Amino acid sequence: MxxxxxxxxxxxxxxxxxxxxxxxxxxxxxxSPSKMHWMSIVALILAVLAFLACLDVDQYDKDQLVGTAILGIAGAIFAGLSLQQKKPGKNLAVVALTFSVLSLLVLLGTVS
Ligand SMILES: [Zn+2]
Structure with missing residues (x-):
């Protein structure tokens, strides 16, 4: 509705x-605000999934690492799009972006 x-x-x-x-x-x-909320909520879900996945990252094979990276990157993209619009949901998008970047940093530290 x-x-x-x-x-x-x-x-x-x-x-x-x-x-x-x-x-x-x-x-x-x-x-447009309801659309932006939707986008930042998706970003937050993706970012938190990526972050949770990173907690077990030591036991992952290459495919699981790539999957986690895709989650993190997708979360960052949605968060970035949401932030660009400067609409309600901005705080959610900032949190999502933080989790995404943290996840990607953990992944980078694991593969290098
Ligand atoms: Zn009225």
Missing amino acids: SMVFCRGCGKDIHDSAVTCPHCGAPQTSSH
Whole structure:
């Protein structure tokens, strides 16, 4: 569902509404924040998975190392995209980016 709260009266309205049907308040930037939240949450999930995977990294074979690196890189990409938009979810994206970078550093330290 894509419902948002009116910026004027606080009632549920559809996120594509240009003005609120209840009070008429303009809803100028109501359509993208939910997308950005989605992106930073995905980034956080990928980054935390990569970080958790790194805890066992000493016992990994090459394929598992590559898989963990892909998780970390994907997390960093999503976090970077989310940060670029400067929308709600920025704090999540910063945390995600931190976990991703930590994971990739651990991986680099393991393979070198
Ligand atoms: Zn309203």
